[in-house]
Amino acid sequence: MPTDADDLLRHLAATLGPQRICTGAAALAPYATMPWVRLRPRQEASARLGMPAGVVRPASSEEVATVLAAATAAGVAVVPYGAGTGVMGGALPVAGGIVLDLGALDRIVAMEPVDRTARVQAGVVLGDLAQAAAARGLLFAHDPWSQPIATVGGAVSTNGMGYLAAGYGSMGDQVLGLDVVLPTGQILSWPGAAKGAGPALWKLFVGAEGALGVITGAVVQLFPQPPARALLAYRFPSFADGFTAIDRVIGADLRPVMVDFEERTGPPLHSPADLYLAFDGPPAVIGAAAREATRLCRAAGGSQRTPAAAQRFWDERHASAEWFREQRAEQVAPTRPRPERRGMLYVDVAVPIARGLDYCAMVVEAARAGGVTVRSFGVWARPELLSFILEGPTAPLAEGAGPGPLDQVLDEVLSLARALGGSIEYCHGVGARLSHLLPTELGAAYPLLQRLKAALDPAEILNPGKLASVPPG
Numbered sequence: 123m124p125t126d127a128d129d130l131l132r133h134l135a136a137t138l139g140p141q142r143i144c145t146g147a148a149a150l151a152p153y154a155t156m157p158w159v160r161l162r163p164r165q166e167a168s169a170r171l172g173m174p175a176g177v178v179r180p181a182s183s184e185e186v187a188t189v190l191a192a193a194t195a196a197g198v199a200v201v202p203y204g205a206g207t208g209v210m211g212g213a214l215p216v217a218g219g220i221v222l223d224l225g226a227l228d229r230i231v232a233m234e235p236v237d238r239t240a241r242v243q244a245g246v247v248l249g250d251l252a253q254a255a256a257a258r259g260l261l262f263a264h265d266p267w268s269q270p271i272a273t274v275g276g277a278v279s280t281n282g283m284g285y286l287a288a289g290y291g292s293m294g295d296q297v298l299g300l301d302v303v304l305p306t307g308q309i310l311s312w313p314g315a316a317k318g319a320g321p322a323l324w325k326l327f328v329g330a331e332g333a334l335g336v337i338t339g340a341v342v343q344l345f346p347q348p349p350a351r352a353l354l355a356y357r358f359p360s361f362a363d364g365f366t367a368i369d370r371v372i373g374a375d376l377r378p379v380m381v382d383f384e385e386r387t388g389p390p391l392h393s394p395a396d397l398y399l400a401f402d403g404p405p406a407v408i409g410a411a412a413r414e415a416t417r418l419c420r421a422a423g424g425s426q427r428t429p430a431a432a433q434r435f436w437d438e439r440h441a442s443a444e445w446f447r448e449q450r451a452e453q454v455a456p457t458r459p460r461p462e463r464r465g466m467l468y469v470d471v472a473v474p475i476a477r478g479l480d481y482c483a484m485v486v487e488a489a490r491a492g493g494v495t496v497r498s499f500g501v502w503a504r505p506e507l508l509s510f511i512l513e514g515p516t517a518p519l520a521e522g523a524g525p526g527p528l529d530q531v532l533d534e535v536l537s538l539a540r541a542l543g544g545s546i547e548y549c550h551g552v553g554a555r556l557s558h559l560l561p562t563e564l565g566a567a568y569p570l571l572q573r574l575k576a577a578l579d580p581a582e583i584l585n586p587g588k589l590a591s592v593p594p595g
């Protein structure tokens with residue numbers, strides 16, 4: 123039996139075929155370096171040591187089972203990898219070991235127009251599924267900025283959110299069943315019944331960031347293509363005005379499928395902010411909803427913008443993914459030195475509606491006191507889900523360096539969200555970047571997660587250093 127990572131790779135090359143294994147510095151670099159993920163300085167220093175010994179690209183659940191059983195026997199870390207677009211470093215091999223790239227599991231196995239479901243392999247790119255569904259008159263409603271580049275397995279594992287989450291929910295809300303391989307090599311399959319008996323155990327793997335099992339397939343709920351969609355754009359004098367409008371629109375039970383609200387450049391909480399709404403449904407229904415939404419937005423101080431402005435926003439919603447795709451080679455092998463002393467962080471927290479505006483004011487104050495800039499407060503999907511950007515000095519990248527002002531303020535504002543009854547993150551997972559805050563986030567449930575981890579992954583091979591560690595002893 124293999125005893126270390128190199129040994130394991132030789133064993134897997136012999137078992138699965140050498141075409142499934144990648145080694146060599148050039149092939150491994152894209153898996154070891156994700157400069158768009160800003161880790162804390164100490165993590166960053168050690169993550170640089172986390173070059174995987176190799177990458178395995180299995181082509182079936184059975185091959186995944188072979189890899190995991192052998193890795194468990196050898197005690198070698200395995201890091202599941204979808205497309206590596208995660209922003210928290212969840213797919214970074216911070217402890218070395220091997221990377222399990224699910225990208226070759228890229229088949230849409232079945233599309234059932236009558237059932238409005240799709241059975242897909244985990245490595246299917248979200249945008250490919252959306253196009254295949256649209257060709258059959260159906261809607262795949264998980265539409266994140268990264269739809270053209272991220273995979274189904276990655277989206278389920280982070281329980282991501284997209285533009286249409288206000289109406290159709292998160293990725294996890296749109297999954298009916300999963301195929302999962304446990305670290306021991308056991309293959310489990312939940313076929314995707316609309317509702318089942320007993321606890322929905324497959325949901326354990328939604329948002330589990332590859333730490334409890336490897337998702338190899340999913341049954342995804344599709345929706346009818348809406349007969350019509352109303353896209354609307356408004357501008358508000360301030361964040362508070364738009365926040366109030368969103369709350370009133372949702373409070374009036376108008377049910378927009380998209381809510382996207384963000385401040386334009388300017389002092390935080392004192393600059394104009396743009397709101398985009400969408401309604402799906404029969405023309406008469408969405409026409410009435412749009413008229414009422416416009417009335418509520420105007421009453422809150424908003425002015426309606428042109429249909430062209432709303433359409434442009436919608437048409438450009440994946441621009442950042444296209445940019446990311448083009449820049450990726452440059453980011454993996456940067457020709458410019460990365461500025462190490464300043465950083466920018468996107469923060470996505472959940473806060474109860476009643477405390478939302480207070481929270482934003484607290485963030486501004488914490489940032490000011492900590493010497494950090496805050497900008498672009500926004501809301502996605504529902505008023506509880508708040509986003510903003512922090513920008514400021516980071517600590518020097520040296521082993522043993524403490525957190526710099528940016529990370530200190532980040533931890534403070536995340537703790538504030540939690541203290542107000544919210545959550546530190548609502549769509550990207552904790553990855554390597556926020557894993558130190560998970561025990562506080564989960565509270566008394568964290569030891570339960572550790573026990574689940576120990577039961578499913580006794581050798582602690584899956585994505586170590588991320589979601590949960592096996593308790594000692």
Ligand SMILES: Cc1cc2nc3c(=O)[nH]c(=O)nc-3n(C[C@H](O)[C@H](O)[C@H](O)COP(=O)(O)OP(=O)(O)OC[C@H]3O[C@@H](n4cnc5c(N)ncnc54)[C@H](O)[C@@H]3O)c2cc1C
Nearest residue numbers: 204205206207208212266267273275276277282283332337
């Ligand atoms: C430009 C850009 C825009 C983005 N916009 C959004 C957005 O709008 N909404 C949003 O939610 N996110 C967004 N993201 C973040 C990212 O795209 C999502 O987190 C996405 O779901 C990750 O998918 P992936 O296939 O790249 O997964 P990866 O980054 O490869 O992995 C993410 C995590 O899931 C685990 N994992 C991956 N595949 C599997 C599997 N099959 N089984 C078990 N574990 C697995 C990994 O170990 C890791 O912990 C954006 C990222 C970029 C770069």
